[in-house]
Amino acid sequence: xxxxxxxxxxxxxxxxxxxxxxxxxxxxxxxxxxxxxxxxxxxxxxxxxxxxxxxxxxxxxxxxxxxxxxxxxxxxxxxxxxxxxxxxxxxxxxxxxxxxxxxxxxxxxxxxxxxxxxxxxxxxxxxxxxxxxxxxxxxxxxxxxxxxxxxxxxxxxxxxxxxxxxxxxxxxxxxxxxxxxxxxxxxxxxxxxxxxxxxxxxxxxxxxxxxxxxxxxxxxxxxxxxxxxxxxxxxxxxxxxxxxxxxxxxxxxxxxxxxxxxxxxxxxxxxxxxxxxxxxxxxxxxxxxxxxxxxxxxxxxxxxxxxxxxxxxxxxxxxxxxxxxxxxxxxxxxxxxxxxxxxxxxxxxxxxxxxxxxxxxxxxxxxxxxxxxxxxxxxxxxxxxx
Amino acid sequence: xxxxxxxxxxxxxxxxxxxxxxxxxxxxxxxxxxxxxxxxxxxxxxxxxxxxxxxxxxxxxxxxxx
Numbered sequence: 001x002x003x004x005x006x007x008x009x010x011x012x013x014x015x016x017x018x019x020x021x022x023x024x025x026x027x028x029x030x031x032x033x034x035x036x037x038x039x040x041x042x043x044x045x046x047x048x049x050x051x052x053x054x055x056x057x058x059x060x061x062x063x064x065x066x067x068x069x070x071x072x073x074x075x076x077x078x079x080x081x082x083x084x085x086x087x088x089x090x091x092x093x094x095x096x097x098x099x100x101x102x103x104x105x106x107x108x109x110x111x112x113x114x115x116x117x118x119x120x121x122x123x124x125x126x127x128x129x130x131x132x133x134x135x136x137x138x139x140x141x142x143x144x145x146x147x148x149x150x151x152x153x154x155x156x157x158x159x160x161x162x163x164x165x166x167x168x169x170x171x172x173x174x175x176x177x178x179x180x181x182x183x184x185x186x187x188x189x190x191x192x193x194x195x196x197x198x199x200x201x202x203x204x205x206x207x208x209x210x211x212x213x214x215x216x217x218x219x220x221x222x223x224x225x226x227x228x229x230x231x232x233x234x235x236x237x238x239x240x241x242x243x244x245x246x247x248x249x250x251x252x253x254x255x256x257x258x259x260x261x262x263x264x265x266x267x268x269x270x271x272x273x274x275x276x277x278x279x280x281x282x283x284x285x286x287x288x289x290x291x292x293x294x295x296x297x298x299x300x301x302x303x304x305x306x307x308x309x310x311x312x313x314x315x316x317x318x319x320x321x322x323x324x325x326x327x328x329x330x331x332x333x334x335x336x337x338x339x340x341x342x343x344x345x346x347x348x349x350x351x352x353x354x355x356x357x358x359x360x361x362x363x364x365x366x367x368x369x370x371x372x373x374x375x376x377x378x379x380x381x382x383x384x385x386x
Numbered sequence: 387x388x389x390x391x392x393x394x395x396x397x398x399x400x401x402x403x404x405x406x407x408x409x410x411x412x413x414x415x416x417x418x419x420x421x422x423x424x425x426x427x428x429x430x431x432x433x434x435x436x437x438x439x440x441x442x443x444x445x446x447x448x449x450x451x452x
Binding site: 210214311312315319363366367370371374 | 436439446
């Protein structure tokens, strides 16, 4: 047996010597490219610190401004939380941002105006202002003529905020990318996929064969494939859009608990509506349990119905938000220490953090989808042994 | 700075790390013994990790909200 394996290896290398050689050359090429990239990256990383050390003798101005922990926490949360305007960049004292529409229902009356009227939250407009402190910090509140907040005003806020804008954008991107792909499948179902369709084909195959077929009963899985695909692609796209740091992206959509709660509620509805009679019997009258256990068993099962989607909600929210907080905190280390010499360390750490975030973006979309699919499958026990 | 809630969060993270570490160890053992079953083991491993992580995130969120 042993000799056989050795021999077969030798045979393989003998027959494919050309192939092996080619791979070796390719590896060499890749290595050279890698080294070039590494050198380039190192140069970029050390530019800020060189700049800092050169100017350190003459002036302190180039050094990063030192901020307190509270200021840094404010800055971090400003990036994570929702806002009435989409902040693009700040040059010196000038804030450049995209104002978004504010839509309020005040006592049944519709009020609409641009959020630019608030001047970045510094000024009140009409009878409204953005609260600067208190439990409603960062949200629009109604004020009276003296400028005091009216506590029990019936104000419903349905503004197009940063997150809503980003949701619209992701919906448009998803439709624009995937409807043509769907049409291609419809037009030539027997043709091998090409280009972008081939990339999506890989993902479709992954969801259909890797998730749906594994976890759902064989005769019913096709009904759930559209839902699972939408779920996976929506979460994946929003996660990736969340970690792209420049303008039309960068809103923390999948790290917003309202968004993940909506997804979880949809999952709750789908799971419970696809439950068959065995599922309901297991909850309310499990034939395998003795009668005296029912008072404990039934409440536990009913709580279990809700904890599954609740765990889905918290998992996605916490993972994405924690990732954003870590990336921003690593950047903030520069300002905690107050020196630009810290920049290379921050950049290197953030560089690797971004790779972990990319992994998490994919992993969380996968976990959300596979767990939803698993719970749907668990709601359909096929046969019951008594 | 260090409050009881951060100690709670740290304890939760220790428990979570132990749990996921154990799963990883046994999954590795399983894959080494039966490489052809690696796909199924990986899927089960990721699901189990996600469930543990879910519980620990409850802990962290509760500890941070107070």
